[in-house]
Amino acid sequence: PxxxxxxxxxxxxxxxxxxxxxxxEFVDIAGLVKGASEGEGLGNKFLSYIREVDAIIHVVRCFKDENVSHTYPDIEPVRDVEVVNLELILADLESLEKRIDKAQRMAKSGEKKYITEYELLGRVKEELVKGISIRNMEFSDEERIIIGELFLLSAKPVIYAANIDEADLGKDMEGLSAVKKLWQYASKEKSEVMVVSAKIEEEIIQLDPGERELFMKELGIPLSGMDRLIKACYKLLGxxxxxxxxxxxxxxxxxxxxxxxxxxxxxxxxxxxxxxxxxxxxxxxxxxxxx
Missing domain, CATH: 3.10.20.30 (Beta-grasp domain)
Incomplete structure (x- = not known):
């Protein structure tokens, strides 16, 4: 709610x-791994799940805990984010290749709208090859409509949820190097970073309303991470x-x-x-x- x-x-x-x-509605999708666009991990199944959503909340690990497994031996949030973003870009390139071929054939008719689409898709492909997500590209209103009809993955707006240790709640960004790195990365693409502790959120959910309010007050949390994410998604999606x-x-x-x-x-x-x-x-x- x-x-x-x-x-x-x-x-x-x-x-x-x-x-x-x-x-x-939030859809919990298992983490994407390197090579997903080629079938690794959940592969195309993961990508099909992503295709159906309006926005992406990317939960990024920003805490150390030997008891919680991780794909890599160290904690590098920017690397983890780039793995996912690259796989979305690779999937988009594959989708674009088919669409460009079709647009090229249609453009031969000389009709302006097909020529415009063909030129636009070629420009988008060039940017994707450079590793730039579609959401970070500049488009006119007309171009944005064309791109929107393609349901490309890297076009979806994103919020990065920095998942920190419960002991780090309340610390400023200077004391959280992993979060700071993520924020610096996200600011370049004008995406929002929200700091949450999944461990604390789990405890909050299990409490009844009265206990929940008291628990959050003791922690100095006016809103739960989930409520903040919901509000942020509302704003992101207009x-x-x-x-x-x-x-x-x-x-x-x-x-x-x-x-x-x-x-x-x-x-x-x-x-x-x-x-x-x-x-x-x-x-x-x-x-x-x-x-």
Whole structure:
């Protein structure tokens, strides 16, 4: 569920039988290994899972623990990230080769849109060969539409989750060399790094709400890592929530930022969109002030 304190406040006012938050789905995919694009590890199965998601949260190991196995003998987050990014790039190059051949044939017709696509794909291929992910390339709005239709893997936006030791929570970046290296790498591609401790998150999930709040307060954590990741994903994907109050429930709905009212109504029921006439909206803060 997507954390939204507005639901709790509205529930206090209208006292509904149910509070229904909106949700964002996370797919846990086993780590990708070097050579995946050639069938190593989960190989194409892993890549097919990645193809179906809207964004990637890359959990990167930034802690030392001999009891927790790792592919390599040392902890190098940038190397681990580059292994995954390279495999996504290699998979994209394979996909592009087929598309370029088709675009080249179509471009011979002389039609402008096919010529544009052929030239664009050639430019993208050149950048991929240099090891540049598609998400880090510059495109016009028209070009971005063409690229979006190809569902290429390295085009997907990414958040790097730096998984640190529980003892390192609260330390600044200067005291966490692995996290600092990851942040420096991510800043070059304008991606976000979020610091989390999977060990602490596991403990938080197992507690009931009252104990959870106390535990997090003792650790100085205002929001759990999961809640922070959800909020970051919402922002990354350009998502927002709107709320409805209809006895017996208060409910949140997810839409893309900039969605028009008829399409938002369609999220509730398709008939609302088909027969849309008008909508009555009240600002959340105004409603709370009125009580």
């Amino acid at each position: 997507v954390p939204d304190r507005r639901l709790e406040e509205l529930a206090r006012i209208v006292n509904p039988e149910k509070i229904i938050p909106t949700a964002i 998502l927002i929530s709107f709320l409805t109050i209809k006895p017996p429930e208060v409910r949140a709905w997810t839409i893309k930022e900039g969605t028009r009212a008829p399409e938002a109504a369609g999220k509730i029921h398709t008939d609302f969109q088909k027969g849309f006439i008008c909508v009555e909206v009240i600002d959340y803060n105004t409603l709370v002030d009125i009580g």
